[in-house]
Amino acid sequence: MRAKTWIPALVLGLLATPALAQGVGSKVPAVELADFTQTPAKSFEDFQGRAVLIEFFAFW
């Protein structure tokens, strides 16, 4: 069976200081995310060549 070709990845973080967003069509910069969990990936580079859905979330 073909593996899924996209991976939902949740990103925890502080809400950003208001700034202007990079839009659709822009290249994603070198991403520095820490402590990947529930995945064998060690860095964002490991997702290279795959479609990735990042969801920013927080809880309180």
Added chain:
Amino acid sequence: MTDEGASETEKFVEETSMRYAYAYDKGGKLARYFGVRGIPHSVLIDASGTVAWAGHPGSLEDRHILAATAGALPKPLWEWNGAAKAVKTALLKRDFKTALAQAEKLGEGDNGPEILAAVQGMVKARVETLKAAQAKGDYLAAQTTAAALVKELAGLPEAAEASAIAAAIKADPKALEVIKGQQKLAKIRGRDLTKRKDRVEAIADLRKLRGEYLSTYVEVEADALIAQINAMQDDG
């Protein structure tokens, strides 16, 4: 607001039976890059590493996912073992010539044809992204992408295409002037816009820049950024 540590996060993950991969965006750098101002907020990145869609996860549609997964690798790099490991190593080094050569050696049992097609698709998608940037007059992106592709695609025919586009931009005074404008615009984009007076000043600067670069991609970008800042003001 999340500034809890790992112990609280792990508790939350366990309580909600969340099974997705997660990581920490320490300092909110990535959220800032994407201009996240409310949650939940999602960003869909396609197989070539380009932002394909962004917004509230509830508005994500199948067509967005289908478009983003076109040409994606059949399985993630960490699952590439055995014979496919050499392809993985080359991809992580962004050495596409070696990746293609190694993929060609793979047999059916190692998903060789699928992996080869996916790596070919990655090369094609990168070149198409570059051509699209040049075609719409986004010379800064085209220049940056071309420089990267000349290295990443070294030894492949597509490297010559990237090289030709880089040379064409370098020889075009109008393109170089647009790049200067885009660099000025990038500085405005990076400003902290927490205070209203900073937003007003940014809009004034963008309007001035827009006026200096009418009918170029700077005008397009300036309009988009002004709209974003106005939306911030609407939020108060």
